[in-house]
Amino acid sequence: MPEVTMGQALTQALRYSLEEDDRVLILGEDVGKLGGVFRITDGLQAEFGEERVFDTPLAEAAIAGVSLGLTMAGWRPVAEMQFDAFSYPALDQVISHMAKWRYRSAGTLSVPVVIRIPEGGGIGAAEHHSESPETYYAHTSGLKVVVPSTALDAFTLLVRSIQDPDPVIFMEPKSRYWSKESGDLSPDGLPIGAARVMREGTHATLIAWGAMVQRGLEAAEAAEEDSVSVEVVDLRTLVPPDLETLAASVRKTGRAIVVHEAPMILGYGAEVVARLMEDAFEYLEAPVLRVTGWDTPYPPATLEEHYLPNVDRILGALERVLTY
Amino acid sequence: MPEVTMGQALTQALRYSLEEDDRVLILGEDVGKLGGVFRITDGLQAEFGEERVFDTPLAEAAIAGVSLGLTMAGWRPVAEMQFDAFSYPALDQVISHMAKWRYRSAGTLSVPVVIRIPEGGGIGAAEHHSESPETYYAHTSGLKVVVPSTALDAFTLLVRSIQDPDPVIFMEPKSRYWSKESGDLSPDGLPIGAARVMREGTHATLIAWGAMVQRGLEAAEAAEEDSVSVEVVDLRTLVPPDLETLAASVRKTGRAIVVHEAPMILGYGAEVVARLMEDAFEYLEAPVLRVTGWDTPYPPATLEEHYLPNVDRILGALERVLTY
Amino acid sequence: MGQSSDGGVRILAPDGTIEDREAREALDLKDEDLRQIYRFMVVTRKVDLESTALQRQGELAVYPPLIGQEAAQIGSGYALGDDDFVFPSYREVGVAVARGIDLVDYMHFHRGTWHGGIPDPVGKRFGMISVPVGSQPLHAVGWAMGAKLDGKTACAIAYFGDGASSEGDVHEAMNFAGAFGAPVVFFCQNNGWAISVPIERQTAGEIYRRAEGYGFPGVRVDGNDVLAVYRATREAAERARTESTPTLIEAITYRMGPHSTADDRTRYQPEQQIEEWGLRDPIDRYRRFLDTEDVADASFYQEVEEEGKARAAEVRKGIAGAPPRPVEDLFKWVYTGDELPPHLARQRDEALSMLEEDEDA
Amino acid sequence: MGQSSDGGVRILAPDGTIEDREAREALDLKDEDLRQIYRFMVVTRKVDLESTALQRQGELAVYPPLIGQEAAQIGSGYALGDDDFVFPSYREVGVAVARGIDLVDYMHFHRGTWHGGIPDPVGKRFGMISVPVGSQPLHAVGWAMGAKLDGKTACAIAYFGDGASSEGDVHEAMNFAGAFGAPVVFFCQNNGWAISVPIERQTAGEIYRRAEGYGFPGVRVDGNDVLAVYRATREAAERARTESTPTLIEAITYRMGPHSTADDRTRYQPEQQIEEWGLRDPIDRYRRFLDTEDVADASFYQEVEEEGKARAAEVRKGIAGAPPRPVEDLFKWVYTGDELPPHLARQRDEALSMLEEDEDA
Ligand SMILES: Cc1ncc(C[n+]2csc(CCOP(=O)(O)OP(=O)(O)O)c2C)c(N)n1
Ligand SMILES: Cc1ncc(C[n+]2csc(CCOP(=O)(O)OP(=O)(O)O)c2C)c(N)n1
């Protein structure tokens, strides 16, 4: 079976999409010759030409706004924001226009834009390069928010995001770019909007997405050594949420924790807890706890290990819900 | 006892602050001669001069960024964003700089900026004029987020926000600008960070802030006719949250709902639910429910009554938690 | 063309006499076009006044009058080709008139029946009504880049105000247009005010000169001279289509009405300034030109007057008392497809059940 | 001053001979100043190279070299007064040298010991290191507006790159500065590249000409001629302080190193271009000038060489192996005051208890 890294799978997804649909365009800062700072667009300009894969001036609001205009001319732009925090200058275009165009035009405009955002910490980067801004997008009605956790699924999700007729914020957990997975890349995997159970378990459910899925799996393995059986759910899509899979797992286990890198206050974990409150209340044997980044700015690289959820903190939270 | 509207109380708070501290400045679009589109800065330029109360060019990122620079020169800027959705172009300056300067400078910079944002719907306005963007700010570590619900408290909270050494996002529930309250304006009311119980009750707790506090009180009154006793808690401050007051009320009543205008997904209600899950789980006799705006863009004026939580929807949710 | 001291290039003097005869002769406008332009200006004026009246009567939620800016809007709108794409702000009823947009469709925006603008913006070549100031030029640039990629010979025109010129998005749009050679005309109506902020406080520069910094031409035109506006836009659109060169046009005009029907301009707008500009009314000026050119007679003016009234009445008839959309429309267009995602389906069901309760009560 | 075809005004020719003698005579620089400028350039070069080495050895997380830009940075930094305030981007080690900033303090940023820049930015008149491209000129404008309100005669100088000039924030900053008459110098180091994007793709315009659109002067200067940069900055700062007139300076220079130590520039930067610019090294050029002016002898050069090495060694000594900050610092400066709000206190307690567990384990 072939082995690919998540980065390679994403490149393949872009190549596949450029080949399948000649209306797909790739734009962003340094996506051309350089292939992006993470090389996700590596080789694509050479292969598909400067008209379909092009560098833009350094202006993120413009990258988003121009992408919108391109959809009006019938194109399907896939825009790259260089890092998480550099997507913020584009927030106004995304919130006021991208998320709302279809609605505001009473369904007469279609907005097939994908914004790719490498996100999250754990790679020792400089400040503003390690944030997890999913809340800003997930709270904005009209967007879809997708976060792959493994290489093969990254391929599926990115292909499907580009095919999607609605705007998709596609968050790439950058600390997992080099993670490998074996198997065939397939455009027909699970759809957007479906969560998946990564590991079955009976005592508690651990809910995560992106880079924290792997961390959760590690914690689940460690727990197993103490004969604790943890079910790990990878959300894959934050919006629209897969309410059913989420509730089903917790109805079964009766206990849950949710893990994410973003700060706690209104991190997506809050939404998970609120949904479980509503959909699984009578099954809950303990409060659903959150293991998250602290409610501080993202710290400098030398301290990030004390900021990001690690296996110990996850095990601590598991213990609390199991012994409640 | 003198009676004031919330709008007047806010104007008074600005006047008081300009008088008390000659480093306080007011800036924004149309805050000068016009007195702001809601007249909150009415008369202040005439009274305090064009150096302390001034119009800016039409550029919100600049209003935020320039405010930051002013703090470095020892000023305490109070900036007005004209409407909720027009604060979005400033999000990058707020998230990447304003919220983080004190932290990033290891405590050597102080950032006494207040950004005033009229927010919320219910006044029949055009699109982009009725949003409730508190989540974007509350999720951003390093900011304080304050929302008054009544005239007198608006005075206290705004004066305290301007005195605060940290950046405060001050959300003004615009549909309540014309609401009246009798009593003396006092800078020494409850501090930032403290919630308040607006009405005591025993059967259920209704948690709200801003405009929804009044709606909640109306619902509580209607419920009383059915002999249901609802406690209404006004959060006043979304960040830092008053965890104690919140938990105490729900530990007492065992049932709760939270009401807000913003969409449900990651509206601040999600955080309230998550906190109650953690701090009041064993007291809960029913799931904590959310009554919110829908997960759609804010609708056109002619349909907003079907979008905003109204007394009927609140009563419906109360009934569900009471009969659970 | 003649060059007024600071009011931009002109063909007509303020009194309607021809200031630049050579330019006038060179215009590619037949008598019929000259009459059509007048017709559009009058229709615009009537519809605009009627819309203000409709707002006063509670039929529109809010309305931003364009009175005084008819020459800027009709002159530019009339200069466009069928395939060219308009990206308006929120004050472009005149452009809508010139482009044959259904005005009742348009007015639903101001009534608050729905958001965003007219249905089928792509088909009608008339983009979303854009309230976030300065946000739409980027859409124009994106569309223009896309049209160019397709080898189309069409241009986009982005309308925005003097206030909008301060926004970062407008700068980014112009720089992108220059860098990509996007076929765009940036049309700035400098009407002297951004709500209460006069142009002198908005910028210390001259807006049209911004173009120099992006490597393409900038022109200041007398925005109350419909022929000068027409000509400048025509040239700019041509340059865009054939040379992929953007142009920034700054049309100097004046906001004769309040910022919107919600505005109290007595707080800031000097009476005298309004009076002065009242003397430079763009319709009067153009009519004096038509009179001297002898392309229209009394019956034409009479007919236009009637037509203006009729169009205004149509708008009233179409919009007054128009019912709100059904509540389920709240959920329909958040995402593509008839089936709502589960979280939204729940909310739609709740909203509809509330309605039933209301009906039952 | 002389005017090169497109490389900006100069005093020195690329070979270090004096091209504009009048301008050279008019400089307010004593021999000591001339030597000090050289000293700063050499120190900067040495510290810069050492920092790259430190990164390669794992002592810094990432480092953006400024090699090739020493004249732009020292020339401008040296032209400032004590009260003037520097607002840097992330590549201004040279400016820090010229301003007497503690370089170990500075390098902690690149080591990732802490964020943001040096401690006490206000006291040191050296603002936050700003990674979000183009975001800092607004802070400069705000500070300058505030200083002017206080009647101070000081100016702010905002450093940014050619790439940054495309960001909306930079436009808004310049327009505000013009509108408010803020005493600011906008100093753009056009080093030809924004990571992999060359200036020709960044904009179709010339950056210094943007100033015209904001109503203040723009100057293009040869950024590898330290005297020309000094002179342009000196004049701009003076204009800012005494006339409240901003200036935009575009210094044409070249990024001789990679974008940062994480960059692979072989993918995009033409070898030949690097070689060409290598011949225009700003330090060599200035040294040739010093030689002909006879203001320095061999012992001076020797001494400067030693000093450069010593400063580089100091940086190494101060930064290599520097321990991380204590974990409780994670929570200290989110808000003012020793007492944390309850939600943060909980988290701090959890973080500290995890540490104890680690220690116990
Ligand atoms: C981003 C943004 N900020 C503020 C507003 C509020 N606002 C609406 S119109 C306006 C003034 C616009 O002036 P100008 O661009 O000159 O256009 P005009 O209204 O004169 O046609 C303002 C401040 C807005 N709609 N969008
Ligand atoms: C807002 C933002 N977008 C993107 C980046 C990523 N980035 C860092 S430096 C850089 C290029 C900057 O080029 P320029 O302004 O010319 O400065 P230089 O690096 O050449 O000194 C980019 C794209 C960023 N830091 N901030």
Ligand SMILES: [Mg+2]
């Ligand atoms: Mg205007």
Ligand SMILES: [Mg+2]
């Ligand atoms: Mg550069």
